[in-house]
Amino acid sequence: MWMKTAFWGLLLFMLVATTMAVEYGARSHNSGPWSWCDPATGYKVSTLTGCRAMVKLQCVGSQVPEAVLRDCCQQLANINNEWCRCGDLSSMLRSVYQELGVREGKEVLPGCLKEVMKLTAASVPEVCKVPIPNPSGDRAGVCYWAAYPDV
Numbered sequence: 001m002w003m004k005t006a007f008w009g010l011l012l013f014m015l016v017a018t019t020m021a022v023e024y025g026a027r028s029h030n031s032g033p034w035s036w037c038d039p040a041t042g043y044k045v046s047t048l049t050g051c052r053a054m055v056k057l058q059c060v061g062s063q064v065p066e067a068v069l070r071d072c073c074q075q076l077a078n079i080n081n082e083w084c085r086c087g088d089l090s091s092m093l094r095s096v097y098q099e100l101g102v103r104e105g106k107e108v109l110p111g112c113l114k115e116v117m118k119l120t121a122a123s124v125p126e127v128c129k130v131p132i133p134n135p136s137g138d139r140a141g142v143c144y145w146a147a148y149p150d151v
Contacts, residue, residue, distance in 0.1 A: 037084035045084075048092040050075050055096070055121045059112035073128035085125060085132050086143035093121045122146030 037043050050071030057064045079085050096117070102108050108117050122143040125132045134141055 036081055037087045043084065045091045046075060046079055046088045047095075048072065048075050048088055051089065051121070051124055052092055052096055055093070055117060055124070056109065056112075058120045059117045060109055061111065069127075072124065073130060076124060076128055076130045082131055083133055085130065086122075086145060089121050089124055089143055090145050093118060119146055 037045075039045055050068055050073075053068050054064050054072040057068065076085055076089075079088055096102075097108065097114075100108055102114060106113055106115075108114050119142075122145065124130075125143065126141050132141065132143065134144060
């Protein structure tokens with residue numbers, strides 16, 4: 001008899017806990033360390049001006065001066081919350097697209113395809129050896145959003 005009572009008690013507890021988790025957004029995409037990077041919460045997105053220059057130069061096949069690379073890497077490393085680094089790179093990339101008037105086209109700059117620019121920007125943490133959290137558990141590498149078409 002006590003097994004039946006324990007079972008029903010556990011089932012009731014799970015039902016209540018699940019309902020509360022849904023009500024309070026435990027599975028929300030706005031929860032977790034990345035939610036601290038949301039400008040709506042007061043987070044100031046870094047403009048990453050050095051990275052803008054580096055990504056543009058790399059994309060067209062130009063040599064990146066050491067000073068530009070150093071500035072980009074320092075700016076990325078200065079973002080204290082490593083969860084925000086890829087988000088700031090994504091924002092920087094969107095602003096480059098906006099600045100250049102890129103919509104759905106394939107070419108961002110002469111000789112620079114949009115997909116190449118996206119992958120170049122996403123790989124900045126790896127080039128700079130600046131740690132970023134990844135879903136795979138790695139601490140460095142390429143920003144996860146490189147795999148998505150809408151960035």
